[in-house]
Amino acid sequence: MSTRKTINRFTAIGGLCTAVALVATGCGAGGPTSSGSAASTVNVLVEAGGHAELTGVAEQCKKDAGIDVNFVELPYDGMFNRLSSEFSSGNVSFDVAALDSVWLPSFKDAVQPIDELFTDEAKKDIFPALVKEANVDGHFIGMPAWTNAEIILYRTDLFEDAANKAGFNAKYGYDLAAPTTWQQYKDISEFFTKDGMYGTDVKGGVETEWLAHVLQAGSPMVLDENNNVVIDNAAHKEALDFYTSLTSYAPPGAAQVDWAAAQNLFNQGKTAMTRFWAHAYRQIPKDAPVAGKVGAAPMIGGSAGVAGVPGPWYLSVPKATKNADNAKKFVKCAYDYNSLGIESSLGLASRISAFEKYQDKAGYESFGPLISTLNGAATATRPATEKWQQIVDTVLVPLLQKAVAGGDSTALLADAKKQIQDLLK
Amino acid sequence: MSLADPRLHGPAVTETTMPTSTMTSAPKTRASNGNGTRRRRHHAEGLEAGKRSTRTLLWILLAAAMIFYGFPFLYLLFTSFKTPIDTIAVPPTILPREWTLENYTNALGRSGVLASFINSAQTAIISTVLSLVLAVPAAYGITRYKTPSGRVFIMAALVTRMVPPVAIGIPLASMMSAAGLADTPIALSIAHTTISLPLSIWLMSSFFEAVPKDLEEAATVDGCSRLGALWRVVIPVVSGGIAVTAIFAFLASWNEFLFALLMTAVRSQTTPVVIANFQTQFGLDWGSMTALAAVYSIPVILLTLLLQRKIVAGMTLGAVKG
Numbered sequence: 001m002s003t004r005k006t007i008n009r010f011t012a013i014g015g016l017c018t019a020v021a022l023v024a025t026g027c028g029a030g031g032p033t034s035s036g037s038a039a040s041t042v043n044v045l046v047e048a049g050g051h052a053e054l055t056g057v058a059e060q061c062k063k064d065a066g067i068d069v070n071f072v073e074l075p076y077d078g079m080f081n082r083l084s085s086e087f088s089s090g091n092v093s094f095d096v097a098a099l100d101s102v103w104l105p106s107f108k109d110a111v112q113p114i115d116e117l118f119t120d121e122a123k124k125d126i127f128p129a130l131v132k133e134a135n136v137d138g139h140f141i142g143m144p145a146w147t148n149a150e151i152i153l154y155r156t157d158l159f160e161d162a163a164n165k166a167g168f169n170a171k172y173g174y175d176l177a178a179p180t181t182w183q184q185y186k187d188i189s190e191f192f193t194k195d196g197m198y199g200t201d202v203k204g205g206v207e208t209e210w211l212a213h214v215l216q217a218g219s220p221m222v223l224d225e226n227n228n229v230v231i232d233n234a235a236h237k238e239a240l241d242f243y244t245s246l247t248s249y250a251p252p253g254a255a256q257v258d259w260a261a262a263q264n265l266f267n268q269g270k271t272a273m274t275r276f277w278a279h280a281y282r283q284i285p286k287d288a289p290v291a292g293k294v295g296a297a298p299m300i301g302g303s304a305g306v307a308g309v310p311g312p313w314y315l316s317v318p319k320a321t322k323n324a325d326n327a328k329k330f331v332k333c334a335y336d337y338n339s340l341g342i343e344s345s346l347g348l349a350s351r352i353s354a355f356e357k358y359q360d361k362a363g364y365e366s367f368g369p370l371i372s373t374l375n376g377a378a379t380a381t382r383p384a385t386e387k388w389q390q391i392v393d394t395v396l397v398p399l400l401q402k403a404v405a406g407g408d409s410t411a412l413l414a415d416a417k418k419q420i421q422d423l424l425k
Numbered sequence: 426m427s428l429a430d431p432r433l434h435g436p437a438v439t440e441t442t443m444p445t446s447t448m449t450s451a452p453k454t455r456a457s458n459g460n461g462t463r464r465r466r467h468h469a470e471g472l473e474a475g476k477r478s479t480r481t482l483l484w485i486l487l488a489a490a491m492i493f494y495g496f497p498f499l500y501l502l503f504t505s506f507k508t509p510i511d512t513i514a515v516p517p518t519i520l521p522r523e524w525t526l527e528n529y530t531n532a533l534g535r536s537g538v539l540a541s542f543i544n545s546a547q548t549a550i551i552s553t554v555l556s557l558v559l560a561v562p563a564a565y566g567i568t569r570y571k572t573p574s575g576r577v578f579i580m581a582a583l584v585t586r587m588v589p590p591v592a593i594g595i596p597l598a599s600m601m602s603a604a605g606l607a608d609t610p611i612a613l614s615i616a617h618t619t620i621s622l623p624l625s626i627w628l629m630s631s632f633f634e635a636v637p638k639d640l641e642e643a644a645t646v647d648g649c650s651r652l653g654a655l656w657r658v659v660i661p662v663v664s665g666g667i668a669v670t671a672i673f674a675f676l677a678s679w680n681e682f683l684f685a686l687l688m689t690a691v692r693s694q695t696t697p698v699v700i701a702n703f704q705t706q707f708g709l710d711w712g713s714m715t716a717l718a719a720v721y722s723i724p725v726i727l728l729t730l731l732l733q734r735k736i737v738a739g740m741t742l743g744a745v746k747g
Binding site: 045048050076077078081082084089091094264267268270283285 | 508509510513514515537591594595598599602603607608683686687690691694698699701702703704705706707708709
């Protein structure tokens with residue numbers, strides 16, 4: 001009988017829970033609206049890290065245009081799948097999507113042109129590479145919300161140490177300072193690789209840094225303007241050889257080092273320099289051994305000068321949204337109040353004027369080098385091909401991992417060329 | 426096995442139950458048999474020592490297994506109390522150098538966390554109930570009416586487990602959207618039921634198999650209908666199995682990530698997605714992520730403790746069949 005009672009009790013509890021759950025199911029606990037059908041509400045799909053960038057804008061947009069903004073935060077790894085799924089179904093749960101620049105060509109047919117927002121004045125205030133990237137097939141389809149680029153972060157306490165200065169000058173014949181060329185970067189890396197410390201890191205798990213060196217060597221990245229595969233040209237080999245030559249001055253296991261690992265190594269004081277995204281300067285933990293001892297400089301230059309690969313995110317309006325007018329109003333707000341993003345924890349923007357407004361303020365020392373890098377003569381965005389992400393995942397990253405592990409660069413680049421040509425067929 | 430178990434104290438039991446007549450002659454027998462007694466005592470001591478060393482070995486193995494399985498969770502727990510720089514220490518440390526609750530404050534103070542907990546609970550409860558409501562009669566039918574179609578059905582249920590969830594995630598999301606259920610816990614519950622239902626049917630089938638048909642026949646003789654026998658006799662017998670099945674179904678939904686990622690937005694986002702959001706393109710907030718994961722695991726641990734006896738009973742139910 002006791003078992004029966006238990007069963008009955010479980011049944012009653014289960015039934016009650018289900019009833020409560022079903023009643024509550026009507027709206028869900030996250031909020032009253034799911035799509036942007038309400039006239040004054042806009043749903044913005046954003047990568048979790050970018051949410052903070054747009055919070056201030058959302059508040060200002062509410063004041064100015066009376067638009068309520070709901071953010072749908074997703075992790076980066078799942079966002080592409082979600083976007084693909086909703087765009088292909090024709091039903092979208094958002095009115096504005098923050099898109100990584102590499103996704104723009106893939107989703108060009110699913111988002112609306114926003115040419116009217118790209119006035120001459122706006123185009124002057126956005127970095128040229130971003131204006132070019134936002135224009136796909138003759139239409140502007142995304143407004144840059146924030147951008148980033150790799151710069152040089154280095155340990156000022158080590159660089160300003162008198163013994164290091166004297167020792168470096170004696171060994172290399174010039175003064176120790178933030179590097180501006182490949183050779184200087186290599187020399188300084190070698191100099192600081194001692195006593196359990198390394199001069200730099202080498203990231204075998206990500207491709208962007210090597211591609212920046214390719215630009216510095218004077219070649220377009222992987223594909224030329226006619227979409228011919230040029231990954232086996234001299235500049236790519238020169239950049240790859242420089243990249244792999246630094247493994248002698250970097251922590252072991254370069255093939256597995258990615259952004260997170262490299263950032264940790266630098267913040268822990270294991271490396272004297274790193275080539276890293278500019279936002280990292282403001283994200284050094286206060287209790288890190290290197291806190292207050294880090295300087296920033298523009299990305300190094302090769303034979304073609306300074307160059308970086310910008311990492312912008314664009315705000316786009318899906319064709320399938322029923323709330324396009326308000327969505328575009330939000331995108332305009334994001335442009336008008338772009339500098340509010342700098343006050344966020346991430347501290348980035350996309351307008352030149354926004355960066356310039358802050359570059360001389362304490363705590364924003366990375367902005368000057370970031371502006372220089374983004375304005376670099378050879379700075380360019382990634383090739384506009386729908387297959388780019390596939391090329392990165394299946395060809396470029398494996399190529400780098402083999403190269404930093406000691407593979408023959410000529411053979412690897414020739415092999416990569418064949419693979420990319422097959423992907424683009 | 427308790428210490429009073431007769432299997433451990435066989436000779437003592439024999440001695441205490443010995444008849445009085447035998448008792449009086451016992452000293453003589455013992456005296457005349459001194460060497461044998463000593464040998465027996467030595468033998469018994471040897472056996473006892475052997476048992477002790479076996480038990481020690483088993484305890485060591487058990488402790489090693491517990492550490493092996495529990496270490497990832499313990500590491501997560503310790504990390505949730507570390508300062509930001511401690512969480513990314515190279516080489517990593519197990520214990521925090523400085524204990525802090527800041528990660529819990531950050532994680533729980535983040536907007537949408539409470540709502541995501543409610544959504545997770547709603548979704549898991551609905552999915553578990555749906556799974557049981559469908560799996561119990563399905564499994565009962567398959568095991569009691571052994572038809573060819575039943576066998577095909579249960580195999581087909583197994584095959585659905587072999588389909589990668591990502592392959593059905595996108596079509597499911599489109600279907601839910603077309604049905605007007607986009608971004609609701611009910612849509613996610615239905616999706617989660619597609620994961621837990623096949624396993625639930627298989628589990629419940631094995632539990633029903635263990636129940637002798639004689640029990641139902643006796644109930645039928647006493648005037649029960651077929652359904653009455655199921656409700657009044659069979660289900661109480663397999664209640665441990667139902668608890669096990671419920672736990673598996675609940676866990677499958679509680680921890681599910683992919684469908685939640687594809688099918689939820691503003692209203693129904695569940696906690697696994699919120700936890701994943703601590704990893705961004707700009708860095709990974711280990712402290713907050715582990716703090717929220719630790720908090721999120723509490724309800725499941727409590728549920729498991731609450732149903733522990735039922736689970737153990739359910740686990741052994743299938744072992745006595747035949």
